Amino acid sequence: MKKTLLVALCGLGALWNQLAQADETVLAGDAERGRQLFGACRTCHYPESYVGNHNGPSLHAIFGREAGTREGFEYYSAALKNAQFVWTPALLDAWMANPEEFLPGNEMVFVPPRTAQERADLIEYLKGFGEP
């Protein structure tokens, strides 16, 4: 499973992107609940463009961006730097649900959201920051 995903991420990057963009998260999110939940992420991540990078990269306009390419962020793991995929709501959902399976070797240490609804709420909140 892991190997397959790695191959998909590294070798089939462009194709993967097309597929992933077609997928939407199943649940409707609530941006206000997302704001409350996102507070825990603010030890490292800020979606406001005026803050920029923190312990983790800025999440401003995250959807549609190529992963691991935020200007000025020098702390990407090799795994993320080489991942070659574009962030979509579905991929962020998958990352938060199961970070180790999604991208082995990533260095984001966090307490995963407890439910799919919480992930949907977080995603809805992030969509409010500079989505193209």
Add this chain to the structure above:
Amino acid sequence: MEMAAGGRARRRFMERLSLSGLGGLGMGAMSALGATPVQAATGSEVRQWDGETDLLVMGSGAAGMAAAIEGARQGLEVTVLEKFQLAGGSSSLSGGVCYMGGGTPLQKALGFDDSVENMYHYLVAAAGVHAEPARIQLYCEGSLAHFDWLNELGVRYATRFSSDKELSHGADSLYYSGGEQTWPFREQAKPAPRGHVPPAHNQTGGRELMKLMHAAAARLGVKVQLRMSAEQLIRASDGRVIGLVVEDAAGQRLNLRARRGVVLAAGGFIHNRPMLQRYAPELASSQPAWGRAGDLGMGILMGLGAGGNLLRMDHGFAVLPLYPSEEVLKGVVVNRFGQRFINEDAYYGGMGHAWLFQQQGHGFLVVDGDSDYPGPDYRFTLAAEAASIEALETALKLPPGALVNTVGYYNQHAARGEDPQFRKQTKYLATLTKPPFKAYDLTVGKAFCTVHTFGGLEIDLDGRVLDGWGSAIPGLYAAGRTSASLPVAPYLASGLSIGDGTFFGRRAGAHAAGKGA
């Protein structure tokens, strides 16, 4: 061909998404955690040792690394065990502030006069009934030597002072990180800035600090093993702690022997919900929980299972960051009865505590057109906006006249630069007269109030874990937020947790080596 491959990849991807609905691996492991003591294994159960060293340290944050570095400096062979794939613990996510004083070289270079006595008086006053005078005295008397110790590790400060209440710009290294200039503390001890922080943008000084501590430890030969999760203490038949049962990345259980001792430095328990609800219900009620994912209380529960005593388990920081911007501090913070209850310029740890513990997490921040935030802010949502205080009071469903009285009384004195009730600093006093008037919702759960735990194992001044009779458990140390030490509630100043963890972590390492720090 391409379509077929794509179809397979897509199916796998969708399978993954549906699997993920069941929760990640990490959560599975975490949900097994409870609030009960973790029983120590007995030495006679150990069939074989899979490794051996002098000092085993659980946790690679500031406290654990300080113990490791000091132990190694004094000749011990040291191994540090880190549960996750990245070292550094919560310290690496922190601002990296270290609370030091008594006339440090940086304080002197910037023209600030401080003394051990002033520092002591501030900390004793701010800790109130929870102060441990002997611990505070040792910390203050050792502060200059601690500055040198950090300097030897490579920690450098910029000769730049900031008068901001929170350091967010990155180029400065010294500031008033607590309530030194605020009432009542400014009357109890001569104020001095004691928050020392390596220059780093957006409060990422903790990452810089931990990078330096890990580099220093590596130079001293300290081994840091990632993805090694300490699960159980091992005790000899005479009660001495002689090692740890550790689970490696592959899920294998290993018995590691520690010839001189084990240091529990695995952080607090803000991410262990059952434990938080059992011991610190006020903290459990607020969001967000701040701390790295390892703050699961595991070190505390292991120490408890070995007979360690717990102290101040309901203490923690509850930081309600009204500032920045400091303009809003010209407004008033009222409870659900429309009354002020604290000086708005209080250190945000003091503000958060008064609000969460004494006002049950209810209230409003009331500002006028001049003191409002520059724009919408992620921390707080608007409860009401109105053209007059009367209309705002009605919209908030406050008791009739309550807010009008509060603001009227406040304005009457603020116009003269006075605050007879709560003695707010003059620079934050202004009449609230310019519409629109806004009330930001300070309701627990909605308001952004970061929480972290301070309670933990009782330790002596050398970091030895004490049992309920006050006797040290041989071979067992605790440091940082696994222990109950200098930080108490309300929190005294930013940088005291890192300061405490590194200072008493050092002492634990030195004691295990059989020498003083």
